[in-house]
Amino acid sequence: MKIGNLIGVAGASIFKNKMRTLLTMLGIIIGVSAVIVMVAIGAGAQGQIERQIQNLGTNMLVVTPGSTATGGVSLGGQSGSGLTVEDAEVLSSQSFLLSGVSPVISTFSQAVGGTGNWRAPILGVDVDYQVIRDWDVVQGEFFDETDVRTIRREVVLGNTVAENLFPNGDAVGQQLRLRDVPMTIVGVLEAKGQTAEGSDQDDVILVPYTTVQNRLAGRQFVSQILASAYSSDDVPAAQAEIQAILRDTHGLAPNEADDFTVRDQGELADAAQETTQVMTLLLAAIASISLLVGGIGIMNIMLVSVTERTREIGLRLALGAYGSDVMKQFLVESVVMSLFGGLTGVGIGYASSAAIATFTGWSTAVSVPTVLLALGFAGAVGVFFGFYPAKRAASLDPIEALRYE
Amino acid sequence: MTRPAPLGAPVIEARGLERVFQMGGTEVRALRGVDLTVGRGEMLAVMGASGSGKSTLMNILGCLDRPTAGSYALDGVSVEGLSKNQLADIRNQRLGFVFQGFNLLPRTSALENVELPLLYDRSERELDTKGLAAAALERVGLADRMDHDPAELSGGQQQRVAIARALVTKPSLVLADEPTGNLDTHTTMEIMALFQELNAEGVTLLIVTHEPEISRYTQRIVELRDGRIIHDGPVRERGHALTDLQARADLEPASAR
8 A cells, every 4th residue: 555545544534533533642642741741840840959059159169178187196177277378379370170269268256237246157258259159149249359459348248147137138338347347248148048957058247358367367277268160070170180289389299198178069969960860750750651551542442443443444455455554554543643642742741831830930841852752652652552453453354344233 | 466367258267166164163064166157247146045155155256255165266367375465456456346334434525435445556557546536436426426425425325436436446347245235126226227337338247135126137147045056047037227217207206206
């Protein structure tokens, strides 16, 4: 049978029985749209979690002083005071792979101003800190390089501090005293929330590190250096680069261990990624089951259809159709219905994802591979579940089939 | 695909046809040695009570079934040893079928129904399937009903569509199985008139029936009983369906129509 005729015959059969076609397709429509929506929600959640990880810092690397040992007694991590502001400056000037470097000098102080006083961690940082932590300023602005160089007495408040001292939200421009040193509030940071360990990231006061050194702590040692790579792919190389530069700066012999540690956020990101991937997979698995059920629905109706059309099949065989023609006709019908159902399902799934995103505020993402996969799967379901009914139709005896009532 | 018919060969040449069915443990011998030769242009009736084997014979002559023993050549081509698909090609190109129940595809126009056998044509020739189907429908007098579904046609018209479908491939033989079994007397005669017309144009027709009134319009009657031919002879007073129809119309007032 010519391929054009085959498609014509199968197409006619599909369009002349609209109700049956619709019922057959329903399972696939629901299955495919379920897959699309579920995967879209999963992918949306994944995207959200990725953004939250980014929120911790863009491709951030943390350099901390290494352990020091006195007479064979190791004092544990971060016991040394081996990192200096100069280290940060060297890193900043010598590295190729780092988009930002900032020393962090931390101290504590009672902050007095606004409606009262508040004890908060003070972080002496460089301008890059804002970029590295990917931390937006919601009011005012972050201090700039000039402020740092000229040791300005300026602070940027974390959200918690701002809310407690200036509940009216008019912090910017006001004065604040840290250890009796008056400071001007130039900005308020966006709320970041808690860290995984439960400490409040917003309970912080950022001050130019020069100001902390000269006015508040007087220390040359920094508690950590934050740096960020240009992209997440660069993180391992950047890590190695930091190591090389610092070893050189610290004058370490090749047999000496590092007196500092460089860490990235990779582990956390990996764990979170894995969690969402498992979740997406789970959602897809559940949705696939509905696609499978849809496929069984196709087989069911195709089987009924073969029985119902026994006389038609007998007639076609009598008029000269080969068993293979009848088989192909039923297979094409099944595949066309699955694919058409699949396309409809994609449309409905797409619309539903958009609706869910609008009404719940979840971010959903319909990806092209998912759509293609769902369509491909729908087609495969059509072939797989259409095969048995088609085989049965093809093996009918024309005499029996013509006599069938 | 099928071999060309030798010129002058009879359309049907069957020798010693036997057909045995296994029904559970018992053997049912539906045909017990049937010899039948049908020449080109013949119109014959195969008659017999139910169980006489006429359906079995029809199935074998229609290449839908194979004899247990004996030989059968259609158009001089032996069908012995042909595969299922080769038989399908023979049915498609050399045979036309007319059934008692019409067997038209529902929700499918008359034209598309008639076109159906051409869609299964496997010869490489280019066919104007729509044009051929339209011509066949015109031939049976349904030029103005081509776009109608079977549900919109009367029984007689449906059977005309079926006849057009049987003719569209220009077969060597048209097999009609109780073609008027579902029709009233008047329509029966109309259909028989059409058959006689077609026969006059050279179509070879084999009609299976149990009604003597039908067989009257053929040229030759073959009667079966218990799987054997008990009578094979020409019709003595052949009826002319069209004349009879006109006679009926004259007898009955116009209101009966």
